[in-house]
């Protein structure tokens with residue numbers, strides 16, 4: 031997480047200041063985790079800033095790349111937090127197609143952009159994105175969902191979609207979304223209302239572990255390390271690479287030593303939802319996203 035040109039309003043990792051790590055700093059960090067890492071993630075932002083990057087993606091065997099839209103130009107720029115983002119995304123789509131990489135369009139849906147979803151449908155059709163992918167043996171894909179509710183995204187809690195909004199998602203976007211999630215209807219994709227989840231979790235005495243077999247870690251420009259579970263708040267921090275070895279930090283991860291992991295492991299869900307949930311809210315959540323949202327609220331309340 032050297033930095034990011036965007037300031038997305040849905041950014042789950044939160045907006046940490048852009049850093050000043052040198053290339054040597056990055057090489058040192060990569061060397062520390064080299065024996066544990068098998069995959070790299072890429073940025074499509076660079077695609078529009080020089081042809082070398084897309085050639086490198088092609089050489090790595092990339093066949094799909096995801097881009098995010100929110101509606102038309104003004105709204106996409108607003109949500110991405112950067113003027114010109116929409117035009118760059120469209121330019122990136124053309125570059126991807128020219129290089130036989132299929133674009134996948136992700137659409138985040140909130141109450142304040144749902145009326146603009148037909149613009150995305152029109153863009154797909156007018157630019158013949160499915161046909162242009164098929165022409166080189168690729169496949170265009172697209173999906174809409176409401177995303178998690180942490181980091182910057184938690185500030186969008188008040189505009190989170192409710193069940194009555196789902197019928198506003200246009201048919202083509204609905205079809206692509208159901209295909210992407212292998213779902214029969216949009217309720218499966220968008221989850222349950224907070225009220226339903228609250229009623230279930232208020233009787234749930236279980237605790238949980240946030241440890242996966244193949245963790246992804248975030249390292250910020252101050253060398254703090256966080257698990258890719260939720261936002262990069264201090265209560266998720268696993269340690270600092272200037273002070274601890276990669277092995278110590280991985281041990282912290284495995285033993286769930288961050289405050290948030292500790293709360294999830296020790297405090298029953300019923301207590302967390304009682305303190306932080308809204309029994310009357312109709313906002314839609316997937317169950318795990320809702321638990322992460324509650325956990326963050328709980329940890330915020332501790333600090």
Ligand code: SF4
Pocket residue numbers: 034035036037038040041042043044
């Ligand atoms: S969501 Fe991704 S692209 Fe947007 S601000 Fe966060 S890290 Fe950057």
